[in-house]
Amino acid sequence: MSATAKILLIDDDAGITDTLRRVLADEGYDVAVEKRGDDGLARAAKDSFNTVITDLKLPGLNGLELVRQLHTVRPRLPIILITAFGTTQTAIEATKFGAYDYLLKPFEIPQLLDLIRRAVDSNRLMSEPVTLGEPGVARDAIVGQSAAMQSLYKEIGRVAGKPVNVLIRGETGTGKELIARAIYQHSERANAPFVAINCAAIPETLLESELFGHERGAFTGATAQRIGRFEQANHGTIFLDEIGDITLGTQVKLLRVLQEKTLQRLGGRETISVDVRVLAATHHDLETAIRQKLFREDLYYRLNVVELALPALRQRKEDIPELVRYFLRKYGAELGSPHPSIHTEALKFLQSHSWPGNVRELENVVRKALLLAQGYTINADQVRAALNKDTDLAGSARRPLGEYVDDLLAAAQRGELTDVHARVLESVERELFRRAIELARGNQAKAARWLGISRITMKAKLLQFGFHPGTENDQGV
Numbered sequence: 238m239s240a241t242a243k244i245l246l247i248d249d250d251a252g253i254t255d256t257l258r259r260v261l262a263d264e265g266y267d268v269a270v271e272k273r274g275d276d277g278l279a280r281a282a283k284d285s286f287n288t289v290i291t292d293l294k295l296p297g298l299n300g301l302e303l304v305r306q307l308h309t310v311r312p313r314l315p316i317i318l319i320t321a322f323g324t325t326q327t328a329i330e331a332t333k334f335g336a337y338d339y340l341l342k343p344f345e346i347p348q349l350l351d352l353i354r355r356a357v358d359s360n361r362l363m364s365e366p367v368t369l370g371e372p373g374v375a376r377d378a379i380v381g382q383s384a385a386m387q388s389l390y391k392e393i394g395r396v397a398g399k400p401v402n403v404l405i406r407g408e409t410g411t412g413k414e415l416i417a418r419a420i421y422q423h424s425e426r427a428n429a430p431f432v433a434i435n436c437a438a439i440p441e442t443l444l445e446s447e448l449f450g451h452e453r454g455a456f457t458g459a460t461a462q463r464i465g466r467f468e469q470a471n472h473g474t475i476f477l478d479e480i481g482d483i484t485l486g487t488q489v490k491l492l493r494v495l496q497e498k499t500l501q502r503l504g505g506r507e508t509i510s511v512d513v514r515v516l517a518a519t520h521h522d523l524e525t526a527i528r529q530k531l532f533r534e535d536l537y538y539r540l541n542v543v544e545l546a547l548p549a550l551r552q553r554k555e556d557i558p559e560l561v562r563y564f565l566r567k568y569g570a571e572l573g574s575p576h577p578s579i580h581t582e583a584l585k586f587l588q589s590h591s592w593p594g595n596v597r598e599l600e601n602v603v604r605k606a607l608l609l610a611q612g613y614t615i616n617a618d619q620v621r622a623a624l625n626k627d628t629d630l631a632g633s634a635r636r637p638l639g640e641y642v643d644d645l646l647a648a649a650q651r652g653e654l655t656d657v658h659a660r661v662l663e664s665v666e667r668e669l670f671r672r673a674i675e676l677a678r679g680n681q682a683k684a685a686r687w688l689g690i691s692r693i694t695m696k697a698k699l700l701q702f703g704f705h706p707g708t709e710n711d712q713g714v
Contacts, residue, residue, distance in 0.1 A: 247277035274298030308335025381556035407547030410597030429473030455504025481521030
């Protein structure tokens with residue numbers, strides 16, 4: 238967390254509140270406790286919190302009524318309801334009143350922590366402003382004064398207030414989620430929920446349940462009824478990132494939701510009405526996917542009522558100096574360098590780079606260069622070193638895994654790294670795709686089948702990691 242998240246816990250069971258307070262404090266959260274529903278409502282309405290956790294049965298005001306009233310006062314505040322198995326239906330009612338999600342007793346602490354993390358992230362996406370053009374004091378900004386970006390700002394202004402679905406196109410790392418958040422924050426639904434989901438990050442077998450929910454017993458492991466992201470986003474906005482990675486079966490069900498504005502949970506018969514604006518994003522060539530029968534044309538036109546195209550960083554290099562200054566301000570205080578600076582030579586070197594990873598890559602390089610500079614002005618050698626570290630991940634993964642992880646953790650202890658988890662995941666994934674495509678002798682369809690992913694995802698990953706196998710073997714088998 239970039240700043241300490243504040244959690245309000247409402248429960249009259251002292252044993253539960255004491256335990257949860259300790260657990261959440263150990264995770265870095267700032268926790269406040271109220272024992273009565275009416276006191277909790279007053280506290281949440283008066284003070285600023287990132288998430289509220291409440292029991293269903295409370296003195297003073299029951300959890301259901303608390304959810305209804307609090308959602309009216311603070312519609313962007315995620316409310317997590319804790320309930321017993323016998324009151325699951327009531328919990329479902331609470332979600333209709335605006336609860337973010339619910340957790341059934343007995344629950345495991347990791348379950349709760351994962352739900353809180355997602356709720357806090359959701360609150361941040363809804364509440365932290367995204368500024369356009371001028372970074373200002375906002376932590377999240379879409380930066381750039383180039384002609385391409387000025388045109389994009391105008392398009393956001395034109396489309397934000399219109400009740401239409403929007404397809405956001407752009408290469409990986411160009412900032413598609415920021416664009417979606419900016420559209421949401423400037424729309425008439427800005428006080429309703431904003432729910433973001435990365436379709437590529439969820440296994441295909443679970444994505445349908447994640448989007449539309451499921452009934453108890455719908456599949457192995459479905460021990461309770463569950464609402465989906467579309468129900469969470471009712472009357473608000475849902476952002477479907479990497480929409481090009483969803484399977485044809487899920488595409489059919491998504492199309493039905495967009496056409497009929499209703500859904501059925503997996504394994505259920507009840508028809509549920511939903512009013513959701515859809516913002517979708519992809520770096521894939523959907524037109525080619527349509528010709529290859531990998532993406533439905535009718536769904537494409539439902540999503541692409543308006544299209545926004547993000548320029549790659551190499552297409553707007555005049556924005557790099559402003560982006561660098563923005564990232565220096567953003568990470569300077571965090572890394573113990575409150576007034577960071579960069580040599581002109583280093584800035585010119587950054588402008589000469591091709592940036593295949595776009596703005597996200599530039600952000601990572603600036604952050605790593607700040608670490609290497611240790612409070613002094615960033616020079617060109619430190620920028621080159623940061624770039625080399627970014628491009629040397631494939632070789633790192635070929636070392637013994639334990640040795641590689643030990644070295645990274647040692648660097649983190651010295652304060653030289655703060656992204657060990659991301660480095661390990663990227664290194665292993667890069668090596669996995671390299672070996673798979675080599676073993677398949679360049680046949681992307683075969684490698685994708687071995688890995689259990691779509692061909693679209695396979696192509697995107699190969700592009701992301703800079704692998705360019707011959708296309709003559711890219712045949713379906």
